[in-house]
Amino acid sequence: MGRQQLASTSFVVRNKTLKLLFIGTLSFLTIAPVVDAPDADAKLTTVGFADPLVLAATEIDRQSFRVDTFIPKRLKIPSIDINAVIQPVRKDRLGRMDTPTKTDEVGWYQYGAKAGETGNVVLSGHLDDLRGPAIFANLGDLRLGESVTLQRGKKIIAYKVVSVERYRLEDVPLASIFAATQAQRLQLITCAGPYDPELGYEDRIVVTAIATT
């Protein structure tokens, strides 16, 4: 059996509203040399080229899903003076999203989205430690439209704040934060409200930002 190789070059003009316009597809059919079994009768192998063949224009409609994503390593929120290291976190023994031990660092929920990926990028940070304010002490002061960036080396994604909400712990909209979404959101969570020595803080502040880059 000879091998046939089909080399084609297509030029495509795309237009959403008009029908796709084909400029043309020109194909050359080349016949590769026949590879004979070694014990075949010795004979001249011929190498031929078929006549150039113009096929009917075959248009391949392409859709690209390529995205540039990264695990965020640094969080910057200039308006409230945050420039923090981000650590990946999972869940604690009680099934809650975890938070880094170091209270000047921010946790990235590794079951959620990476930066640049469709979905919720979820970050947690401490309001305070035993002595005083921690990394997210001023999270509730964020205003709508303010800028938040996630970085890793030279990779950077910018978000803008679209909501700052305070909820009773039992009312935190977990589905909006942890379930899949077609949006590209950043969710920043910290504590707020009255402090119960056994149960911890009774409220949560949730800041939602959407990707602008």
Added chain:
Amino acid sequence: MKKLMSLLGTLALAFALIVPVSADGHDKAMVRVLHASPDAPAVDVYVNEEVAVEGAEFKALTDYLSLPAGDYNVEIKPAGDTETVVVAADLSIEAGKFYTAAAIGQLDNIEIAAMEDDANFEDGKSKVRVAHFSPDAPAVDVAPKGGDPLFSNLEFKAVSDYGTLDAGTYDLEVRPAGATDVVKALDGVALEGGKNYTAFAIGLLEGEPAFEVLLATDGGEMAGAPATGQGGLAQTASMNWLLAAAVLGAAAAGFYVFRRQKQDA
């Protein structure tokens, strides 16, 4: 959206009284809605006669709505029109599970296709399925570029089972079932480990809106809200209050003494 939040708020309030709230929301069922009817207008989605989603257009896939497990009636109405029911369906949903309800088909034959979304995740693997919701497309195969089909002979309305793939980036092709020509090339489909996906084929091969693939992540690894405080500020705050009270008290006492002295004078 506001109404959605208020609906959810109302539901949460109603059920907070009866159902103990678990830390991570696993006592709820999660439902999202896809508008995949190419010629249907923007719609509102009603859940048990309350509006849950407003103004969803073709290709819109809503966030998951968190609902108590149970039986629901889902109605789809043209956006802003409270009277006309375009299509309705009864849904039975279980706690801890995720569902997608899709309005599919041309408006004349519109129907709701409901499916359960896989929210069990495997490290380093992606579970993927394909939903054929393009009313005028033939039965299709979905295959890696030039390879054997991963999903075969899916007709309109078919939702495949989930298949498990290694996490990675794939170039895929949608082909007419059994054929090698390509209806749609899907380039650079990035599948993250530990996530599950549905590729919804929507739109029209002949006409607008055009055929395309909507890639959605399914379910979600739910968690409780993080514990993000150790009380340092609360103690400082109460200390401050004590201090403030002490200062006020001293000032009041001082003022009283001052007044007494004046009166005495």
